[in-house]
Amino acid sequence: KRExxxxxxxxxxxxxxxxxxxxxxxxxxxxxWYGQHDDFDCIVIDLLGPNVNQLKEFTTKLPMEVVIDFGCQMVTMMEHIHNRGLVYRDIKPDNFLFSADYFMPEPDMVETTDEHGMSAIKYRYPTCQEIFKKWQVVSPKLYLVDFGLTTWWRNPETKQPYPETKKDYRNKAGTARYASLHVHRGKPHARRDDIESIGYLLLDMIFGTLPWTGIQARNSRAGWDRMRQIKEDTFMSDICAGLPKGILEFIEYARKIKFLEEPNYELLRQFLKGSIEGAYSDLVVSPFGGHADKKWLKERNRKPSYQDQGVFQMDDLVQAVNDIKPNKRNSYHRRTSKDLGKPEKSRRRKKQVGWNSHKHDNEPWAPAIDWSVPTEKPEEAQWEKLDTWGNKSENWADTVNKPWD
Structure with a gap:
């Protein structure tokens, strides 16, 4: 990796x-290794393979046993990171990788016939169990990468925790889809936020999407606010309806942790392990009765008919990691007293398209030629009798018989 x-x-x-x-x-x-090479800062780490997001997108469905196993591994990783005085701050499936010995197999091509009897080719994607069988492993090990947003929750020298500040942060770090409610509200990151983000990641692996996935907004700030509103207004028991109770307990416990409170990592693992066979295996019932019909699950494969160029996609958004220098020409110009009296150009004003559209509204049509002034009359043609046809001395036409003479 280099930059x-x-x-x-x-x-x-x-x-x-x-x-x-x-x-x-x-x-x-x-x-x-870490060092500089050809005007780049470089770092060399272990070579790894595909990530959890690739597995989630490639397979038809992740079994509950696999999701629970991945969740327990993630909790153990966060426990070690937090014990070293750090918070990760960027939980997402792309950052959890498998070993380099594993690879994603190619889908099988199946020849079928359509409704008209014509031959058609369809792709069959393997299940998660079939992939693990090719990997010759029952439970693959996860590795965590990308620590660019990782920071300290306690002073590394004095080992004293940093106090909670009352100031709300406008610039938020992390991926909005998996961000905790406290981060959405502008609170500084703590150990509790990593745990809550893991809970959202578990739901994403189970369902393949989340109710707030695919949010569209005019800018990143509006997108973060929109996701916060959905997370606050949505009943977590309604989202988890039909799932083991341990998944719901995991997320609700993470939301109740105080800023300086240390999460009970063993209890979190018990929530997950007990979801298969244990005290937390009972299915969650929606507060609206029964297992709610999740309309947001039906919309996950729906593609928009069009997308406005001004719409901002919130999926996998990472704030505070802008590697591109701001363009001064496109930056916002703050109006001063010198600008008073000048018309403000609206960015949302639609450009008029057409012939001479840049000035035909303000200037009348002034043609270069004034057709109202008559032009000079052309000279009259005069026809004279032609005495000879060709040159008598040199032209062969002189020898031709002319009956009209």
Missing amino acids: PKKMRNPQIKHEHIIYDVLAGAAGIPQCH
């Missing part, structure tokens, strides 16, 4: 420090 030395928000050096702090833990890759 330019002159990057606005460099992360490679910070990641190198985090890898050294977390060295030796289960699920943490080993950092082999």
